[in-house]
Amino acid sequence: MLTQNTAFTTNEKRYMDNPFVGIATFLKAPFLDDIDALDANIAVLGMPYDMGTAVRSGARYAPRAVREASTWNCYAYNGWYSPVDDTVYMDENWKVVDLGDVDVIHTEYDQSFLNLEAAVRKVLDRGAIPFVIGGDHAITAPILKAFDRYEDLCIIHLDAHLDYRKETAGVLYGQGNPMRRASEMSHVGQMVQIGMRGIGSSLPEDWADAKERGNIILDMGKIRKNGMDWVLAQIPKAKNYYVTLDIDVLDQSLVPGCGSPQPYGMYYEEIVAIMRKVCELGDVVGFDAVEVCPPYDLNQQTALYQANLMLDMMSFIWKSKKDRGLL
Numbered sequence: 001m002l003t004q005n006t007a008f009t010t011n012e013k014r015y016m017d018n019p020f021v022g023i024a025t026f027l028k029a030p031f032l033d034d035i036d037a038l039d040a041n042i043a044v045l046g047m048p049y050d051m052g053t054a055v056r057s058g059a060r061y062a063p064r065a066v067r068e069a070s071t072w073n074c075y076a077y078n079g080w081y082s083p084v085d086d087t088v089y090m091d092e093n094w095k096v097v098d099l100g101d102v103d104v105i106h107t108e109y110d111q112s113f114l115n116l117e118a119a120v121r122k123v124l125d126r127g128a129i130p131f132v133i134g135g136d137h138a139i140t141a142p143i144l145k146a147f148d149r150y151e152d153l154c155i156i157h158l159d160a161h162l163d164y165r166k167e168t169a170g171v172l173y174g175q176g177n178p179m180r181r182a183s184e185m186s187h188v189g190q191m192v193q194i195g196m197r198g199i200g201s202s203l204p205e206d207w208a209d210a211k212e213r214g215n216i217i218l219d220m221g222k223i224r225k226n227g228m229d230w231v232l233a234q235i236p237k238a239k240n241y242y243v244t245l246d247i248d249v250l251d252q253s254l255v256p257g258c259g260s261p262q263p264y265g266m267y268y269e270e271i272v273a274i275m276r277k278v279c280e281l282g283d284v285v286g287f288d289a290v291e292v293c294p295p296y297d298l299n300q301q302t303a304l305y306q307a308n309l310m311l312d313m314m315s316f317i318w319k320s321k322k323d324r325g326l327l
């Protein structure tokens, strides 16, 4: 039986298992090295890949950094009380496991992406929800390929940038292309792109293409003008959602350690509100959290935000299933 990654003790009555003790899996959840034996609700996978980066490299170190940061919240693994929501999230029947990392071969993006896609397929085959820690945002395209068992998958894209570049000097799978690649997949339906602002890789024609496709694009001007209640009302109801969280959706003052920081960004609690709303509307069947860049981080600040938002997302998924009697 898998148990949480715990410390050695000679005195069970005085057992502590502090966050700084032990091997840093996500939330100090059990590590499972046999993906074919996966039996859990949430499967965390690391994709230590930053070959898609055109700005600041270093996201390859994020899976370790985010896991390390997540140990701060390791007690949440067995349930945690939110005084803000007056709710206890997650319980002992909610299984989170950490599958470790996908193998990345330097310079070989195609094989690295095949490894990632295959791992995500196996997680889905086993009935778990993949939570992938990037990596730069290029990784979302191969992840989404693995979701072709779904139809009309609604994508919630939280990001400072549209990431809709058709190609850049022939590059199709960089960090500026994943949402364009997603739009080309027949199983991808509506796309909701939230937090756009500032300088990005996408050209005016890419924006025009995204709008013509019918993507719901909520840029920061609209968000600040209309407020969060309006933002939440723009999210369409769907059966299945995939959520991709580029940490640069948060304001650059909050996330110094990300690949392409931008001012005029969103606050943590606004992202939480969006994730909560999506979980109320339908099933989140997959999630990735990308673009933490530890070499530029300060005091783990960016990694802590990413780890916290991952915990929030798995908690809201738990609540959504619990409220519907599915657990």
Ligand SMILES: [Mn+2]
Pocket: 137, 159, 160, 161, 163, 175, 246, 291
């Ligand atoms: Mn992005």
